[in-house]
Amino acid sequence: MLRELHIRDYALIKQLDLQFERGFTVLTGETGAGKSIILDCLGLLLGQRASAEGVRRGADHALVEGGFEVDPESELARFLRESGFAEEDGYLVISREISRTGRSKCRINGRIATVSMLGEIAPYLAEMHGQHDNQVLLRASSHIQWLDQLGGAELASLKAEVETRYFELVEKERALRDILHSERERAQRLDLLQFQFTEIAEAQLRPGEDEELAERRRILQNVEKLRGATQEAYFLMSGRDMDTLGIRDALSQAVERIAEASRYDASLQSLQQNLETVLYNVEEAMMTLRDYLEQGEVDPGELDRVEARYALIQQLRRKYGDTVEDILQYQGEIGEEITQLENADSLAAELEEEISRLKAALVPLVLDLSSQRREVAANLEKRVQEELAFLNMEKAVFVVEFDRHRREQTLEIDGEQVGVSADGIDNVQFLISTNPGEAPQPLTKVASGGELARVMLALKSILAQVDSVATLVFDEVDTGIGGKAALAVAQRLARLGAYKQVLCVTHLPQVAAGAAHHFMVEKQVSEANVTTVGVNELNPEQRLEELSRMLGGHRTEASLSHAAELMNMGQQWRNLTV
Structure with a gap:
C-alpha cells in the first residue's frame, strides 16, 4: 500500500510531500x-518511461520517492529478498531521479536498480487505470486473462501444467520438422558434415598443439640468432681466450680477496657469502648455456615440417574455430549431427511417438481447464450482471463467449482437430447488450465510453477480491457518466476502498463525496510569476466548499x-462497507 509520495522539481511541482491512508x-x-x-x-515509481521534459524549468533534475507498506510474508517480500532488495520492517522505498538529459536513476531501498526491476515489482504494488486504459477491455485477447484471475489456485496450477506440456509439444514438433527436411537437403548437409569431420580427424589434432607449434616455429626461424646470443653470453662469463678474464674468473678472484680480508674484519663475511652465492x-648459468650450445645442429627439414603443420592448423582455424580446442569441439558437435542425420528415420519415428504421447496427455488437461473456465465464466456473468x-x-x-482456437497447432478431440495454445483450447470474449431485445455483441460494437468505464469498474470490483495488488489508481475513469450512474460508481469505489487502497482523480462531486x-490540487502563481502546483488535504469544512465548487462553480x-x-451519503456508503 502506498504510504507516502515525495516529489521534487517535477513538471510544475517544486516540492510536494503527501501522506496516504488506507481506503x-x-x-x-x-x-x-x-x-x-x-x-x-x-507511474515513474512503477517503471513507466521517464522524459527530460518532466524536469521542472530551472532545475537540474527531478526526484520522485515513494514509500510502500509490504507484508513481510507476501510474494512481493519474497521476490524482493531473492533479488537482494529486502524490505525493512515491512516498508519499501522506491526512488527515481530524472536528469535534464532524460537519463534516470532508480533505487529500491537505497540500492541501485533498473527500470525493468521496477516494472517487475509494479504489479504487486499498484494497478493504474487511466481514461484510455478502459480500452484494454476492447482487446478480446485480454479477456481470457481476466477470467483466469478469478479461477483461483486450482485453475492457475492446471493452466501452468497445460502451458508446460504445450511448450514441450511445440519443441518436439519443431525438432521433427528439422529432421524431415527434404531428402536432398539432408543428403547435402550430411555430405558437407562428413567432409568436415574427416578433414579434422585426419589432422590428428592435440589440444594445445597450436601454441606448441607457434613456439617451436619461432625458435627454428631464429636459430642462428639464438646460437650467436647464447655463445656470446657464455664467452662473457668464461672468457673468450686465455688472455681474457671472464665474469666467473673475476668473481672467483673477488671471493678469494674478500675471504682473505674477512680474516681481519669479520664484518666482511656476509659480503663473502653473497659473492659466493653469485x-x-x-657457474649454474654457464652449465645451462653449455648444455644449450651442445645440443647439436638443428635438423634442416624440421622447420619445413613445422611450417607445414602450422599452415594446416591455421587453415583449419580459419574454417572451424579460433583454437585447436574450438576445432575439436566443433568436430564433436558435427559428429552428433551426423549421427542424427544418419539415423533421421529412427529419430523421426521416436519424435512422432513422443508427440503422440504428449498430445494424448494434453487432451484431458485442456478439457479440464476449459470446463473449469466455463464454471468460472458462469459465476462471472452473474456477478458482473449484478454489478452493472x-x-x-x-x-x-x-x-462470456467461448469458442475453439483456430490454429496450426491442433489436438484431436472427439474426432475433430481443435486448435491449441499455451492457454489451452479456448478463445474467450466478453459480450454485452446494453438495450433490451438486442443480442450481446463484442464490447467494441456496443459500449460507449461511460458504459465501458462501468464495465471496467464492475470487473475490478470483482477481481479486487482475489488479486494481490494493494493499490488501485483511477485517472478520471468516470468520464462520460453522471446522475444516478455517478452515484452508483461513487458507491462502488467506496466499497472497493474497504479492502483495497483506491486513489482516484475525478471531476465528479458524487465520486469525491464517497x-x-x-x-485538492491547485495551481499557485508567485509574485515572480512562477507557476507551481500545490496539494492540500481537506478537512470536512474545506471538503464542503470543494464539493460545492464541483457542483456548480459558484x-x-x-x-x-x-x-x-x-x-452524508458518502459517509453512509463507507459505513455500509465496514
Missing part, C-alpha cells in the same frame, strides 16, 4: 490544475446544501 482517496481540482502530474509521478649462480445493475445499467446483459480522504446555499447531502 478510498480522491484528488480533485480545476481542469489543468495538475492532478494527473501526481499520478504520472506514481659465483655459484654464474447497481451501476445504473439494469438492462445490460453480460456474456472518498474517506480528499486532496458557492451558493443550494450548492452547499447539496454538497452536505452528498457528504
Whole structure:
C-alpha cells in the first residue's frame, strides 16, 4: 500500500510531500490544475518511461520517492529478498531521479536498480487505470486473462501444467520438422558434415598443439640468432681466450680477496657469502648455456615440417574455430549431427511417438481447464450482471463467449482437430447488450465510453477480491457518466476502498463525496510569476466548499446544501462497507 509520495522539481511541482491512508482517496481540482502530474509521478515509481521534459524549468533534475507498506510474508517480500532488495520492517522505498538529459536513476531501498526491476515489482504494488486504459477491455485477447484471475489456485496450477506440456509439444514438433527436411537437403548437409569431420580427424589434432607449434616455429626461424646470443653470453662469463678474464674468473678472484680480508674484519663475511652465492649462480648459468650450445645442429627439414603443420592448423582455424580446442569441439558437435542425420528415420519415428504421447496427455488437461473456465465464466456473468445493475445499467446483459482456437497447432478431440495454445483450447470474449431485445455483441460494437468505464469498474470490483495488488489508481475513469450512474460508481469505489487502497482523480462531486480522504490540487502563481502546483488535504469544512465548487462553480446555499447531502451519503456508503 502506498504510504507516502515525495516529489521534487517535477513538471510544475517544486516540492510536494503527501501522506496516504488506507481506503478510498480522491484528488480533485480545476481542469489543468495538475492532478494527473501526481499520478504520472506514481507511474515513474512503477517503471513507466521517464522524459527530460518532466524536469521542472530551472532545475537540474527531478526526484520522485515513494514509500510502500509490504507484508513481510507476501510474494512481493519474497521476490524482493531473492533479488537482494529486502524490505525493512515491512516498508519499501522506491526512488527515481530524472536528469535534464532524460537519463534516470532508480533505487529500491537505497540500492541501485533498473527500470525493468521496477516494472517487475509494479504489479504487486499498484494497478493504474487511466481514461484510455478502459480500452484494454476492447482487446478480446485480454479477456481470457481476466477470467483466469478469478479461477483461483486450482485453475492457475492446471493452466501452468497445460502451458508446460504445450511448450514441450511445440519443441518436439519443431525438432521433427528439422529432421524431415527434404531428402536432398539432408543428403547435402550430411555430405558437407562428413567432409568436415574427416578433414579434422585426419589432422590428428592435440589440444594445445597450436601454441606448441607457434613456439617451436619461432625458435627454428631464429636459430642462428639464438646460437650467436647464447655463445656470446657464455664467452662473457668464461672468457673468450686465455688472455681474457671472464665474469666467473673475476668473481672467483673477488671471493678469494674478500675471504682473505674477512680474516681481519669479520664484518666482511656476509659480503663473502653473497659473492659466493653469485659465483655459484654464474657457474649454474654457464652449465645451462653449455648444455644449450651442445645440443647439436638443428635438423634442416624440421622447420619445413613445422611450417607445414602450422599452415594446416591455421587453415583449419580459419574454417572451424579460433583454437585447436574450438576445432575439436566443433568436430564433436558435427559428429552428433551426423549421427542424427544418419539415423533421421529412427529419430523421426521416436519424435512422432513422443508427440503422440504428449498430445494424448494434453487432451484431458485442456478439457479440464476449459470446463473449469466455463464454471468460472458462469459465476462471472452473474456477478458482473449484478454489478452493472447497481451501476445504473439494469438492462445490460453480460456474456462470456467461448469458442475453439483456430490454429496450426491442433489436438484431436472427439474426432475433430481443435486448435491449441499455451492457454489451452479456448478463445474467450466478453459480450454485452446494453438495450433490451438486442443480442450481446463484442464490447467494441456496443459500449460507449461511460458504459465501458462501468464495465471496467464492475470487473475490478470483482477481481479486487482475489488479486494481490494493494493499490488501485483511477485517472478520471468516470468520464462520460453522471446522475444516478455517478452515484452508483461513487458507491462502488467506496466499497472497493474497504479492502483495497483506491486513489482516484475525478471531476465528479458524487465520486469525491464517497472518498474517506480528499486532496485538492491547485495551481499557485508567485509574485515572480512562477507557476507551481500545490496539494492540500481537506478537512470536512474545506471538503464542503470543494464539493460545492464541483457542483456548480459558484458557492451558493443550494450548492452547499447539496454538497452536505452528498457528504452524508458518502459517509453512509463507507459505513455500509465496514
